[in-house]
Amino acid sequence: MPRLATHVFLRLLLAALLFAASALAQDNPQPAPDGATFQTITIVKPPEPSEILQRSWQLLTDSVQDAKHFETRTQALNALSSLGSNSRAVAMIAAAMKDTNLDVRSAAVVAAGKARSRSLIEPVKKLLNDPEPQVVFIAATTLWKEFRDRSGEDILAAVAAGDRRANPNLIHGARHDMSRTMHSPAALEKIGITTAAGMLLGPFGFSVTAVEYMRKNGADTARVRAIELLEDEKTEDVRAAMRNALDDKDPGVRAAAVKVLGDFHRQQDSSVIAPLLDDTKLPVRLAAAAAYINIRGRAQAMK
DSSP: OOHHHHHHHHHHHHHHHHHHHHHHHHHSOOOOOTTOOOOOOOOOOOOOHHHHHHHHHHHHHHHHTOSSOHHHHHHHHHHHGGGTTOHHHHHHHHHHTTOSSHHHHHHHHHHHHHHTOGGGHHHHHHGGGOSSHHHHHHHHHHHHHHSOOOTTHHHHHHHHHTTSOOOGGGOOSOOOGGGGTTTSHHHHHHHHHIIIIITOOBTTBSHHHHHHHHHHTTOOHHHHHHHHHTTTOOOHHHHHHHHHGGGOSOHHHHHHHHHHHHTTOOGGGHHHHGGGGGOSSHHHHHHHHHHHIIIIIHHHHTO
């Protein structure tokens, strides 16, 4: 047989043998050695920032519209308030002022004050005629303190007068029907409860229910308050402290810290904020969602 033909024959024979060995191995896989295990490695592509942003909005929307749990709605409103004049957040806060639950309406008014969006002034004014004294008082104080609006002056005068009639010379704005009953003992008692517990703001929401929620979840309100006071200090030391607090065992601290971190608007912080969307505590997840929107939503709007 010529040398070239022999060479071709050997190559064909080798290919046939390799094919047969491969087929045999597939039909008769070798058992793994004792104690050995094989793992299938699946490479999961990390979500895009736009996908996390969409998830964050969905979490806030679902929570503020949770028909079964009013506590969830109040917590979502507190998170939404950190988004300032964001039109989507403002619309959800305004809609919550029509809620049937007085705690939710109260939370919506306080959220409006924290957001300080002037487009929320008119919805807050409408609650000066709310049937519940707590809501009326919060609306009046929010207008006065946060918006420099004196529409609820007669309400505040009635509360200041206590069980006496308010001096009409102190009132310069329009009178509201509720101002006639705000000085009654029953109304003042409700307002007292509101100011003693409901106006203690934190990452969990508002009202007596919210304070109880914080206590049940072991939140250290003193540490939370300390973090909130640092919010206006936009220094690198504060930013570093907030990043370190994201894995704190206290859910209140985690929620407060992620909110402050979001207010720095640093895109590089979004990578440490995103994991908190899977936190075991809902208030932390909501605060993380708002913080992520504060960073990535702002960057997206500036493109």
